[in-house]
Amino acid sequence: MLVHDMIEVRFHGRGGQGAKIASRILGRSGFLAGLYAQDFALFGAERRGAPVVSFTRLSAEPIQQRGDIERPNLVLVMDDSLLKESPAQVFHGVSGATPIIVNADPEGLACAVKELPAVKYFCIDMQRLAHQWIGQSFVSAIAAAAAAKCIPAIKLDQLTEAVRSEIAEFGLAPDLVEKNLAAARAAYDQTPSIDLARAPKLEQDFPAAWQAVPYLGTAQFAGPTIRQRGSAALRATGNWRTERPVIELAKCKRCFLCYLYCPEAAMRLDAENFPHVDYDHCKGCMICYAECPTDAISRRMEL
Ligand code: SF4
Numbered sequence: 001m002l003v004h005d006m007i008e009v010r011f012h013g014r015g016g017q018g019a020k021i022a023s024r025i026l027g028r029s030g031f032l033a034g035l036y037a038q039d040f041a042l043f044g045a046e047r048r049g050a051p052v053v054s055f056t057r058l059s060a061e062p063i064q065q066r067g068d069i070e071r072p073n074l075v076l077v078m079d080d081s082l083l084k085e086s087p088a089q090v091f092h093g094v095s096g097a098t099p100i101i102v103n104a105d106p107e108g109l110a111c112a113v114k115e116l117p118a119v120k121y122f123c124i125d126m127q128r129l130a131h132q133w134i135g136q137s138f139v140s141a142i143a144a145a146a147a148a149k150c151i152p153a154i155k156l157d158q159l160t161e162a163v164r165s166e167i168a169e170f171g172l173a174p175d176l177v178e179k180n181l182a183a184a185r186a187a188y189d190q191t192p193s194i195d196l197a198r199a200p201k202l203e204q205d206f207p208a209a210w211q212a213v214p215y216l217g218t219a220q221f222a223g224p225t226i227r228q229r230g231s232a233a234l235r236a237t238g239n240w241r242t243e244r245p246v247i248e249l250a251k252c253k254r255c256f257l258c259y260l261y262c263p264e265a266a267m268r269l270d271a272e273n274f275p276h277v278d279y280d281h282c283k284g285c286m287i288c289y290a291e292c293p294t295d296a297i298s299r300r301m302e303l
């Protein structure tokens, strides 16, 4: 990194995946490497599975800039379903030369990018690494390691120290901290060398697929405008899920608790009053799993 250059990294994830922790690990890694660092997150809907964006700025000079990262040098996408979700704004401020590292399997990404803007995609199967090394779909340390590999000023030792302190601060048990460290090292090894310095600054935005509503002040608007009633069903929250509930009907006593507690109305009852999950709208919050008195509901990782 040149002395006056600033590296700006944007992480896109879903609530529960650890996008904020990823940006913190990268920020701390940069700090340990002797750089000035900023990291912060924007949670939007603040619901598990909802799009989350977090940011890390690193520079050899003091950082005067505040606010969101509009022109990232590097983008990390921790859930590939966000690529096609306009409100997630993954492509905002991205040029054709901006590297985008996507958590996906190579085959799936190759298929998906045919309909996406032509940028420089790099594929790391973070989900697979997380399951292999951690046994959970927690990809913070892995995403941070992939980003750190692209910043030559950050060495592996600084990354691992940052992972250790950030994950421990998060309150995870010592064995989980070690597992996250192993996952971070594996991700660091797997990430190709990506030269961020060669990515030219943006000349032309990709056209946004959404329309921003101008802010007109509280005198005109007291809240969002609802244009259509009953439209929540049109929002397929199923792609927010990292885990799915599975019902074993033989154990079900038809107490209806899962049906009553589900915040998405994603539990349906059949003609005999047995519950069934509507996977198009179940967001994987696992409230039904926690409430079921007969352990008829189990949780499975989405792979
Ligand atoms: S996990 Fe259970 S409670 Fe949560 S949205 Fe899905 S069906 Fe509803």
Ligand code: SF4
Pocket (backbone or CB within 6 Å): 247, 251, 252, 253, 254, 255, 256, 257, 258, 259, 275, 291, 292, 293, 294, 295, 296, 297
């Ligand atoms: S909470 Fe459990 S026992 Fe009760 S209806 Fe749901 S699955 Fe059946």
